[in-house]
Amino acid sequence: MTSLNEEVFPDQASNVPVRKVTIRINGENRSANVEPRLLLAHLIRQGFNLTGTHTGCDTSNCGACTVLFDGQPIKSCTMLAIQADGHDVMTVEGLATASELHPIQEGFKDEHGLQCGFCTPGMMLTAKALLDENPDPTEDEVRWALSGNLCRCTGYQNIVKSVMWAARKINNQAAN
Amino acid sequence: MSLDEIKIGGMGASRRRVEDNRFIRGKGNYVDDIVLPGMLHMEILRSPLAHARIKSIDTSKAWAIPGVRLVMTGEMMASRNLAWMPTLSYDTQAVLATDKVRFQGQEVACVIADDPYIAKDACEAIVVDYEPLPVVVNPVQAMAPGAPLIRDDKENQHDNVVFDWEVGDKDGTEKAFAQADVVSKLELHYPRSHPSPLETCGSIADFDRATSKLTVYMTTQAPHIIRAAVAMVAELPEHMIRIVSPDLGGGFGNKVPVYPGYVASILASILLERPVKWIEDKTGNLISTGFGRDVYLRGEMALRKDGKILGVRMHTDSDHGAFFSDAQPSKFKIGLMHSAFACYDIPAAHLTARGLYTNKAPGGVAYRCSFRVTEAMFFQERMVQAAADDLGMDQAEFRRLNFVRDEDFPHRTAFGFLTDSGQYAKCLDVGLEAIGYKDFLKQKEEAKKRGRLLGIGISTMTEPLGAGNSREYDILGIKMFDSAELRVHMSGKAILRTGAKSQGQGHETTWAQIVAHELGIPADDITVEEGDTDTAPFGMGTYASRSTPVAGAAVAMVSRKIRAKARKLAAHLLEVSEEDVEWELGRFYVRSSPDRGVTIQDCANAAYSNMPDGLEPGLENTAYYDPPNLTWPFACYIATVEVDPGTGVWDVLNVVAVDDCGVRINPMIVEGQIMGGLTEAYAMASMQFITFDAEGNCVGSNYMDYLLPTAWETPGFELHEVVTPCPHHPIGAKGIGECATVGGPAAFVNAVMDALKGTGVRNIDMPLLPDRVYEAFTTRRDISGMPPVKTED
Numbered sequence A: 001m002t003s004l005n006e007e008v009f010p011d012q013a014s015n016v017p018v019r020k021v022t023i024r025i026n027g028e029n030r031s032a033n034v035e036p037r038l039l040l041a042h043l044i045r046q047g048f049n050l051t052g053t054h055t056g057c058d059t060s061n062c063g064a065c066t067v068l069f070d071g072q073p074i075k076s077c078t079m080l081a082i083q084a085d086g087h088d089v090m091t092v093e094g095l096a097t098a099s100e101l102h103p104i105q106e107g108f109k110d111e112h113g114l115q116c117g118f119c120t121p122g123m124m125l126t127a128k129a130l131l132d133e134n135p136d137p138t139e140d141e142v143r144w145a146l147s148g149n150l151c152r153c154t155g156y157q158n159i160v161k162s163v164m165w166a167a168r169k170i171n172n173q174a175a176n
Numbered sequence B: 001m002s003l004d005e006i007k008i009g010g011m012g013a014s015r016r017r018v019e020d021n022r023f024i025r026g027k028g029n030y031v032d033d034i035v036l037p038g039m040l041h042m043e044i045l046r047s048p049l050a051h052a053r054i055k056s057i058d059t060s061k062a063w064a065i066p067g068v069r070l071v072m073t074g075e076m077m078a079s080r081n082l083a084w085m086p087t088l089s090y091d092t093q094a095v096l097a098t099d100k101v102r103f104q105g106q107e108v109a110c111v112i113a114d115d116p117y118i119a120k121d122a123c124e125a126i127v128v129d130y131e132p133l134p135v136v137v138n139p140v141q142a143m144a145p146g147a148p149l150i151r152d153d154k155e156n157q158h159d160n161v162v163f164d165w166e167v168g169d170k171d172g173t174e175k176a177f178a179q180a181d182v183v184s185k186l187e188l189h190y191p192r193s194h195p196s197p198l199e200t201c202g203s204i205a206d207f208d209r210a211t212s213k214l215t216v217y218m219t220t221q222a223p224h225i226i227r228a229a230v231a232m233v234a235e236l237p238e239h240m241i242r243i244v245s246p247d248l249g250g251g252f253g254n255k256v257p258v259y260p261g262y263v264a265s266i267l268a269s270i271l272l273e274r275p276v277k278w279i280e281d282k283t284g285n286l287i288s289t290g291f292g293r294d295v296y297l298r299g300e301m302a303l304r305k306d307g308k309i310l311g312v313r314m315h316t317d318s319d320h321g322a323f324f325s326d327a328q329p330s331k332f333k334i335g336l337m338h339s340a341f342a343c344y345d346i347p348a349a350h351l352t353a354r355g356l357y358t359n360k361a362p363g364g365v366a367y368r369c370s371f372r373v374t375e376a377m378f379f380q381e382r383m384v385q386a387a388a389d390d391l392g393m394d395q396a397e398f399r400r401l402n403f404v405r406d407e408d409f410p411h412r413t414a415f416g417f418l419t420d421s422g423q424y425a426k427c428l429d430v431g432l433e434a435i436g437y438k439d440f441l442k443q444k445e446e447a448k449k450r451g452r453l454l455g456i457g458i459s460t461m462t463e464p465l466g467a468g469n470s471r472e473y474d475i476l477g478i479k480m481f482d483s484a485e486l487r488v489h490m491s492g493k494a495i496l497r498t499g500a501k502s503q504g505q506g507h508e509t510t511w512a513q514i515v516a517h518e519l520g521i522p523a524d525d526i527t528v529e530e531g532d533t534d535t536a537p538f539g540m541g542t543y544a545s546r547s548t549p550v551a552g553a554a555v556a557m558v559s560r561k562i563r564a565k566a567r568k569l570a571a572h573l574l575e576v577s578e579e580d581v582e583w584e585l586g587r588f589y590v591r592s593s594p595d596r597g598v599t600i601q602d603c604a605n606a607a608y609s610n611m612p613d614g615l616e617p618g619l620e621n622t623a624y625y626d627p628p629n630l631t632w633p634f635a636c637y638i639a640t641v642e643v644d645p646g647t648g649v650w651d652v653l654n655v656v657a658v659d660d661c662g663v664r665i666n667p668m669i670v671e672g673q674i675m676g677g678l679t680e681a682y683a684m685a686s687m688q689f690i691t692f693d694a695e696g697n698c699v700g701s702n703y704m705d706y707l708l709p710t711a712w713e714t715p716g717f718e719l720h721e722v723v724t725p726c727p728h729h730p731i732g733a734k735g736i737g738e739c740a741t742v743g744g745p746a747a748f749v750n751a752v753m754d755a756l757k758g759t760g761v762r763n764i765d766m767p768l769l770p771d772r773v774y775e776a777f778t779t780r781r782d783i784s785g786m787p788p789v790k791t792e793d
Helices: A040-047 A103-110 A120-133 A139-148 A157-175 B074-079 B116-124 B139-143 B170-178 B223-234 B260-272 B282-288 B373-391 B395-402 B424-435 B437-449 B507-519 B547-574 B600-609 B667-686 B739-755 B770-779
Strands: A019-025 A028-034 A066-069 A072-075 A088-090 B040-046 B052-058 B068-073 B084-086 B092-094 B107-113 B127-132 B161-168 B182-193 B202-208 B213-218 B241-244 B276-279 B292-303 B309-319 B348-356 B453-462 B482-488 B494-498 B526-530 B581-584 B587-590 B593-599 B620-625 B634-643 B650-660 B718-721
Touching: A019 A040, A028 A040, A066 A120, A072 A120, A103 A120, A103 A157, A120 A139, A120 A157, A139 A157, A157 B667, B040 B116, B040 B260, B040 B282, B052 B074, B052 B107, B068 B074, B068 B116, B068 B260, B084 B223, B107 B116, B107 B260, B139 B309, B139 B348, B161 B170, B170 B292, B170 B309, B170 B348, B182 B373, B202 B260, B213 B223, B213 B260, B223 B241, B223 B260, B260 B276, B292 B373, B309 B373, B373 B395, B373 B453, B373 B739, B395 B424, B395 B453, B424 B437, B424 B453, B424 B634, B424 B650, B424 B718, B437 B453, B437 B634, B453 B739, B482 B507, B482 B547, B482 B600, B494 B507, B494 B547, B507 B526, B507 B547, B547 B581, B547 B587, B547 B593, B547 B600, B547 B620, B587 B600, B593 B600, B634 B739, B650 B667, B650 B739, B667 B718, B667 B739
Parallel strands: A019 A088, B040 B276, B213 B241, B309 B348, B494 B526, B650 B718
Antiparallel strands: A019 A028, A066 A072, A066 A088, B040 B107, B052 B127, B068 B107, B084 B092, B161 B348, B182 B292, B202 B213, B202 B276, B292 B309, B453 B634, B482 B494, B482 B620, B581 B587, B587 B593, B634 B650
């Protein structure tokens, strides 16, 4: 039995093996006792209460569950929580600082890069990984980088513009 | 000094969205994000077979798993009279199967457990003994003599026909065909497609024994309709039911129907007296919830040699799956299919429609569509192209010749709709100019000489958006109006609630802009709330592009009621009679002395602190809006493509969209809707469909098999606008959300067919997968229409 609901159900059966994992998530070490089969996405959402990471498809196709794993975008619905033990994970909640949005967040708002918002966290994290590696991408490079993330609302054109907007802002900040 | 409307975020401002502030921070509040104390988790066991008798269900192993709280089967539901529920179209649907299963993925049993993983384990431990029955997977099989009877649960149902329906003028149409110089024919299939919002369906039912109140957080586009349905099904009084639709991760029509999972979670919560959460997985969503389309259409057009259309005849056979559960206005069995050809001046038309049960999941939901207009407009624009080709006329000129002219409004269509406004020829001209029509035709001819196949496709249409009016439109007898409630606080800030429900359309942003336009209160000072039936006024929800035409109109009307009362307060404050008070945006002033004025905020303050004798305190009101007519936006979509004759692969070269949706509240949001719609149009034309094999297995039950376009495949779009205000809408707006999905597919298909012109190929059914295009091109044969009676494996 997973320990995610321990506080709610202290009397749960204990015949299921659990393992302790410690993950550095958005810069903070968090630990949990988890069933080996628990998906990372579920630990993030239900265990750590970071519900900005969404699960859209269960098959690694939609990318709504994208998080940065040691800086690389991965689909957290197809990684086990125990595989993340000892690693660094960044979710959408880690993008902004207390006082400031990340330029990618600003770009998505300014260029109308989202409608229902469900794909947005995954899109933004994929975009962050792209811009970390390639600060000045072409439109085609942005489209290719985002091709593992589905959006059903926007038609992508404004998402691409949002990422380009962020790239410009980051580059301008770096130049000043 | 009048306010600058754009600065206060009024009409016409591309105001950045309010809801984004939470979404970009990962602070959206979708159903699965909600956690209630003591909450349990429900999982559904689905049928692996499309048609089978249930001989027995053994749940003992499931009950034995630690952490399992409840296992529910059809038999148990039946003992509470809940095995079947009414649908939104006067049919019934099984909640949990009792006698037999009728489609693959149908709900058979539910497990409620402490944890979703345990619930899933327990579902797998349930043993169901099925006796397979012959399967019906398309209308031809459904109509065949001796076809297995799918709905043997219904008294007096002796075949698989859901409805036979007709509309139009049969005799007049026959006369038109008798006078025709040329008769063009077309037969095609609009394939089954799933709206597939990224977020699946789900609910959290929370029944409180102490108060007898049931609260359900759920993924619904129409919370008040759901409340009415739950009241019926669960036999609870309405005031003891609260439906809350929080942030929705897309809807597109998929979240209108009542699904068995909702009902099962409600019963489970009542039985266990604990909150019960059900979150569907993607496969569950794709194989069991509301599909769109799946209509076989055939028709013919009577033409005069000079290009004038004299009449149209259409027949549809629609595949509704095992239960007729899509919400259609009750008077129109095949939705607004008869809005086809509304932008053309055609003297006579006749439509016959037959709906059929098959062993597939319930279909026919309005997938980004006003009740079947997507199929109607697709057929219309494919038929128009075929007719122009048959006459040897230019695509654009044939359309222009037959358009309803600007001076002919209001115009009664051959099927009886009243279109009221538009500049069809102008929109076409803007589109042709933008795409470089004449140059492209030259390029096409030159390319042809070098063996390259270029094509251009045009799609022009007007469609009826914003049901209803209450005379003609209702769902389950509830008339299709909508509502808004506005409360202006003492400080002049306000909260607005409506009966609509945003799924990404940005109502929190745009509704405030309408209030700003009407009252001069800055949009940033207005909070917008939707989706909670305990607080929102009664409305029919958001689908069929009806929010702006109906709820948006209610927002304007309630603002005007507030302004009327504020005028009394202003007169009191200015110490003049009401007749001497003039209004400009945000301010009343004395007509004879314009410098003497009070702001709307001053009036709000007075409503609570300084009202005249005899005037009711407060500044709040509600408006219910029953539109006099539908709104009729017009669109012209043009696509150019190149087809590779060696592979059948086609690439989009350019896409131009000209939309006339009347006055635009927020141009940025309107353009976002159009681009999203064009993408779904491209998806439908190129890749997005769900097929079934001969046993009724759904092929396309996950995103590896159900292809949706990514940023890589999706073409870029060039948008243009023409503005013809709606004559009856209070702010002149028309619907827009679905226009591109409705009108777009024909532009892509017409472009590919144009590239193949001269090969003898007249139609290829969507999606235009490369192998289909290649096959049609090499065999010079159509790929279209009805399947054979025996489907090959």
